[in-house]
Amino acid sequence: MRTRHVSTVIHRSPADVYDLASDHTKLATWASGLATAQASVDGDTLVVDSPMGRVSVRFVPRNDFGVLDHEVTLPDGAMVHNPLRVLPHPDGAEVVMTVRQLSDDDDEFEQDAATVAADLDRLKGLLEGERIPVPPSSARPAAQADIRVAGPADATSLGRMLHDFNTEFDCATPSAAEAATRFERLLEREDVLAVVAGLPRGREAGTDVGFAFLTLRPTPYWDGPLAQLEDLYVRPDLRAAGIGTGVLHRSVSEARRRGCEEILINVDSDDLGARRFYERHGFSDHDPDTGSGMRCYLRQL
Structure with missing residues (x-):
């Protein structure tokens, strides 16, 4: 046992x-x-x-x-x-x-x-x-992250973080300015949701250090939308400090508030850290009804 x-x-x-x-x-x-x-x-x-x-x-x-x-x-x-x-x-x-x-x-x-x-x-x-304490480390002082729902005014910050996220993992990415322009348009829509974590005090007060971006789409299976978590990012030096958990919790809470009954995410099979993170928060790569393993298929157009 x-x-x-x-x-x-x-x-x-x-x-x-x-x-x-x-x-x-x-x-x-x-x-x-x-x-x-x-x-x-x-x-x-x-x-x-x-x-x-x-x-x-x-x-x-x-x-x-x-x-x-x-x-x-x-x-x-x-x-x-x-x-x-x-x-x-x-x-x-x-x-x-x-x-x-x-x-x-x-x-x-x-x-x-x-x-x-x-x-x-x-x-x-x-x-x-929604205030997620960040423990002290040798490199930075203790701080807290304020978690908020983003609006069009946050587009520049989101564009920068998305660019940093993709650049870190050597993924194709729009420039920070291009991403900011798109975020500004997207965040006017009812079918998208962004959650942002910012530092409220210290030398970096007002700096955004993490975000989640979700899209909401209609489904015939219930009245509310189906949520897709497209991106979740925390600045590398602040990871494993509870900020990602805070962003995810707020994202789930906001999705429920909008009538969602399910959230989908895609995770690379070899990204064991991300897989453990989501599994720790109740996500699974097995169908809850049948127990069958699930895969994501993608085709570029």
């Missing part, structure tokens, strides 16, 4: 994190792997609708040690124990959940771990809001 400890650091006090994570009325807002709707209370047991069906959940009693271990009774009567802890951390609190492989299916185990990681990121987002 394999075991993996999945964790995230949240820039809030352990008490604040514990209070929200232990509040059963908030469970469905972040723990999508456990609750898809608000829980009902039956004595010391929660009854919730989950991706696994209707399940019963019993948490350990409230305590001063940050322990949120819980037992989940599945629809077939099987019981699963899930260790979950809120620990003090120099930057606030660390939330750690232990994921155990319960079958011989390695893909299922990886998906379970990815779902837990995405849930913990949602918890982090709820507690930190």
Whole structure:
């Protein structure tokens, strides 16, 4: 049996994190792997609708040690124990959940771990809001990123970042000025969405350092549009600092607000870092209904 400890650091006090994570009325807002709707209370047991069906959940009693271990009774009567802890951390609190492989299916185990990681990121987002702290490094001071929806006035900044993004990976690219002109036109449209991360303080206050660009297209499968994440970029020296997560969270939130029920992305098969990033946030390269692997086909015209 394999075991993996999945964790995230949240820039809030352990008490604040514990209070929200232990509040059963908030469970469905972040723990999508456990609750898809608000829980009902039956004595010391929660009854919730989950991706696994209707399940019963019993948490350990409230305590001063940050322990949120819980037992989940599945629809077939099987019981699963899930260790979950809120620990003090120099930057606030660390939330750690232990994921155990319960079958011989390695893909299922990886998906379970990815779902837990995405849930913990949602918890982090709820507690930190849209201001994503950037930890200090030897090269730069601690900072925060403000995440906003872009408008035509952001076209020059977006054009520069798109050019930097493509140049970094040796991809064909319009010039920064050409991209800015196109962004200015595009951002007047209702079927596009751009999200931008900027630094609010320090020597680079006002500098934009990351963005996501999405297109929205009609679909016959539901009333709202289908979202395609075309690009997501963070400046290289600020990667692995939570800014990409903040941009992605805001993009998903805005897509939901526009009635989207699905987001598609294309990732190069050999870009393992990007693949891990998206899988950690609940994306999958397998069809959720059939489990079949998915591929992207492209033809230049």
